[in-house]
Amino acid sequence: MRETADLSAVRPYGDHLNDGLVQVTFTLPVPYGLAARHAALELARTMRLTEPEVVHYQRLCDGYTYFVVIGQCRQSVDFATLREGAFDIQYLTEPEIDRLIEEQIGRRVVVIGASTGTDTHSVGIDAMLNLKGLDGRHGLEAYHGFEVHNLGSQVPNARLVEQAIAVNADAILVSQTVTQQNLHLHNLTELVEIAEAEGIRDRTLLICGGPRVSHELAKELGFDAGFSKGTYPDHVGTYIAKEMVARRAIASTTATAG
């Protein structure tokens, strides 16, 4: 039987539970040689890795050396408390999402997406929505449960909201490269405000994605969810399906109670 982890003190897993094994890769601007190897081990120790080993190193170019180092991390995190204290979603697979939609919603979920404002970067939104998806994982277009409309890039917020109403969208997805400039933030808040002004805010899930979008930023911007690096279409699909089911459940309790 597989040993179960103590979720109040989770350590990295290498070969067996709680061995704390981690691997780090980095480059140092030093010439390829034995001194470089010493430097890498010294650096690993300052990272608080115990028993560090250089398992691979190679010359990158003159004066630069690349390393793969393994070592033991003695620190642990309290996953149990963290999970209880933070917002969490457990991801479903494509067939699971389709089944959830079919069984609990009973119709296809309409999703509309775009890169808005002056943003020409449609890579993110395309990866989430288009058939080919990302890294061998289908975009939402491939799912039975979703009807997808991708408006492309540089779409004005007003037009996106107009189209969302026209196709009766359940969810609006936008991608935006957020910088510290107010411009990008204000383009995202404008979408939320126009959706509010048009009276669709509470019946549409607003989702934003981009390399610097966190849950915290999404909340400030007024979105229902924010997705960042490391996101796959099934993550977004899970969120939409689960949130719609949750909202329907709340609406029906309220209706029964009222």
Place this chain on the structure above:
Amino acid sequence: MSADHLADLVAEAQRVAVIGLAKNTGKTRTLVALLAELHRRDRTVGLTSVGRDGEATDVVDPRITKPRIPLPPGGLVATAEPLLRAAGLPYEVVSRTGYSTPLGRTMIARLPAGGAVEVAGPSSNQGTAEVTAAMRRHGADIVLVDGAINRRAASSPAVADLVLLATGAALHTEFEQVVEQTVAAVEVFALPCSGDPAVYDAAATMTGSVAITGSGAVVPVDRALTLGGAGADLSRLLAGPDGAQHVVLSGALCEAFAEETRRAARGRKVSLVVTDSSKVFLAQRTSDWYRRQNVSIEVLKPTVLAAVTVNPVMPFSHRFDSVALRTELSARLPNLYFCDLGPHVD
């Protein structure tokens, strides 16, 4: 002194929205000053945020540390459940709401001993109005609604009786631009009410946007036109002797529609009427500019702007002279109270 006067200004209101013109204009500071002053006056306070507030560092620029929000003892708060738990303060659950946010589902709680808490209530107007009413029912004399970034939706009279506006150096690196952008924003909050009874009659029964022609006919205006963007052909709507005199919008007034209206009306006087000022989205031109072009932007319900707080500092960037900024703003907007709740650190 200025916080004291702010509290005087909001004393009679039940629902007060604190709205900023950008990030780092001082919404949190305004909120903290008001909370302390209202507590001193023995008023039970309820607090919600359409964004998130009370966090230790800024979400966009982590170098910027932010003021914490100490809720006075007995105060009520609408926030995401995980944030409330993380605060580690004693609390009583008043009710759970159906509103979810990226930080968790929101609930209303009373903090018997008060304390610093992160506030992230429902993001929408409907949700905000709902938790505001619930906190009032559970004993809050006054509810403060905290805005986020530059979001203005919560300034709607449907959500707040009174609005406090935060502006400052974060808007722009140039003094003149901070003044111009603040003046333009205040003009939108202060948009006049429509004076034509026909507009209110039409608004009472309309299911979408409508135009009222010179002869009094009411014709529907498709959303594809109002939100359609540049190049929307409004000449059929506005040209000719019986062209529209008023367009009453059920939703947003976007810049492209205002611009196309101006073009199609060819100098004839037209009014564009929105429910309230939070439905107006102008970025290129000011409402004053449109008025001078004979396109008058009006509202059905006015927004009451009580005061403007001015933060003359943008951390890690630039600062202006606070007195000079307030003097200039007062000269341009003479009937409004401006104050600086400093000191500011950068």
